[in-house]
Structures are given as structure tokens and as C-alpha cells.
Amino acid sequence: MEKEEQLLEASGIRKSFQAGGRKVEVLKGIEMTLVSGCLTMLRGRSGSGKTTLMNVLGGLDRPSAGEVRLRGRALGGWSDKQLAALRRKEIGFVFQSSALLPLLSVRENVELSLRMAGIPRSEWQARTARCLEAVGLAKRRDHRPHELSGGEQQRVAIAKAIAHKPRLLLADEPTAELDSAMAARMIGVFRDIAAAEGTAICMTTHDSALWEAADVVYEMADGRLVGQ
Numbered sequence: 001m002e003k004e005e006q007l008l009e010a011s012g013i014r015k016s017f018q019a020g021g022r023k024v025e026v027l028k029g030i031e032m033t034l035v036s037g038c039l040t041m042l043r044g045r046s047g048s049g050k051t052t053l054m055n056v057l058g059g060l061d062r063p064s065a066g067e068v069r070l071r072g073r074a075l076g077g078w079s080d081k082q083l084a085a086l087r088r089k090e091i092g093f094v095f096q097s098s099a100l101l102p103l104l105s106v107r108e109n110v111e112l113s114l115r116m117a118g119i120p121r122s123e124w125q126a127r128t129a130r131c132l133e134a135v136g137l138a139k140r141r142d143h144r145p146h147e148l149s150g151g152e153q154q155r156v157a158i159a160k161a162i163a164h165k166p167r168l169l170l171a172d173e174p175t176a177e178l179d180s181a182m183a184a185r186m187i188g189v190f191r192d193i194a195a196a197e198g199t200a201i202c203m204t205t206h207d208s209a210l211w212e213a214a215d216v217v218y219e220m221a222d223g224r225l226v227g228q
């Protein structure tokens with residue numbers, strides 16, 4: 001396992017938005033490295049730019065300035081189509097926007113990310129079963145998302161994000177709807193896949209009880225990352 005591989009390097013990342021006729025600078029020069037096998041947590045007050053940064057790291061949004069390199073490849077010059085293919089194969093997202101598809105069962109939702117990543121169909125059943133087992137929802141595999149609680153849906157989203165064994169897992173408040181015991185269990189799942197598969201994981205959380213499980217904790221303040 002190439003545990004110390006610097007999977008992602010972000011340098012000089014700036015991001016500004018036009019809002020109400022004026023320019024709002026949200027990211028003001030971010031330097032960040034995500035290492036394979038490591039769990040990184042990002043904290044900071046609401047509105048400090050954590051989600052904006054995660055979007056840039058995952059190639060969902062482009063920075064106004066600066067560069068993101070994933071396994072040495074600078075993403076700036078990539079087309080939208082190339083970025084979409086990269087996301088499907090190499091990145092797992094647990095985002096509000098990565099909502100579950102309502103007409104598909106839990107199992108089919110997880111299989112969808114395997115299909116999108118080009119994983120052979122012969123592997124789907126075992127991988128789906130393993131991921132749903134990990135998040136404690138094996139028995140709910142034939143349910144539709146609306147039959148599950150918000151927290152259970154969040155756990156399906158986690159299963160879906162890790163099923164294709166991404167090199168990079170980006171999770172925005174992945175435990176927000178879970179009680180403390182289940183939140184700790186999901187962090188255990190993250191730690192397990194980081195160790196077993198060398199996944200680099202970056203998650204945001206307001207929950208100070210979880211920070212001690214991280215290898216690195218960054219705080220976002222005034223558009224920059226401080227402390228570790």
C-alpha cells in the first residue's frame with residue numbers, strides 16, 4: 001500500500017463569487033495536501049467556505065485561481081467531460097447534492113456508482129453487500145430511500161460513495177443526521193477503508209467529538225486554512 005502518497009495537492013486556491021452585484025472572496029489562498037490512507041477533517045464556522053473548497057478539490061467547481069493536482073495531474077486544463085469521468089472513477093462524494101435516486105432501491109442506488117465507475121457487473125453483488133454491511137443496512141437493501149430515515153439515507157449515501165473504492169473520498173457533513181454512536185461507527189468505516197484501501201478521505205464536520213479520530217484537522221477561517 002502506497003500509504004504516504006500525496007494524492008491531492010491544492011495550492012494557491014482562490015474562489016470568488018458575484019453576489020448582489022459585488023464580488024465575495026470565499027477562498028483566499030488555500031494550501032492543502034491529502035495523503036492516501038489518511039483521514040483529514042475540515043472544520044470552521046458556517047459560511048467559512050468548507051463546501052466551496054470541497055467542490056473545488058473534487059473537480060465539481062473550478063477555482064478562480066490556483067491549482068489542484070490529483071496524482072500529479074493538474075486538473076485546470078481538463079474539460080468538463082474529463083472531470084466527470086475522473087469523478088466517477090476515482091472520487092467518492094457524500095454531499096447533500098449526491099442525493100439518492102428515489103425510484104431505485106438501496107441496493108440499486110449503490111450499484112449505480114459501480115456502473116458509473118465501470119466496475120464489472122460480476123463484482124457488483126459482493127461489493128454492494130459489503131458496503132451495506134459496513135454501514136449497517138444490509139437488511140434494508142430492497143427498500144426505497146423514502147422508506148428510510150434521514151440518517152439511514154445518509155448511511156446509504158456513504159455506502160454509495162465508497163462502493164467503487166475511490167482513491168479520494170470527499171464527505172460534506174456525512175454524520176450530520178446521525179446520533180453520536182452511529183457517527184462514531186461511520187468514522188470507523190472511514191478509518192477502515194483508509195487503512196485497507198489507502199483511500200484519502202477529507203470530510204467536514206462541526207462535531208468536535210469526532211476530531212480526535214482524524215489524522216489531520218484543518219480549520220477554515222477567513223478563507224484560509226489555519227492550524228493542524
Ligand SMILES: Nc1ncnc2c1ncn2[C@@H]1O[C@H](COP(=O)(O)OP(=O)(O)OP(=O)(O)O)[C@@H](O)[C@H]1O
Pocket residue numbers: 017018019024026044045046047048049050051052053
Ligand atoms: N454559487 C455561489 N454564489 C454565491 N455565493 C456563494 C456560492 N456558493 C457559496 N457561496 C458563498 O460562499 C460562502 C461559503 O459557503 P460554503 O457553503 O462554502 O460554506 P460552509 O463553510 O460549507 O458552510 P456550512 O458549514 O454552513 O455548510 C457563503 O457566504 C456562501 O453564501
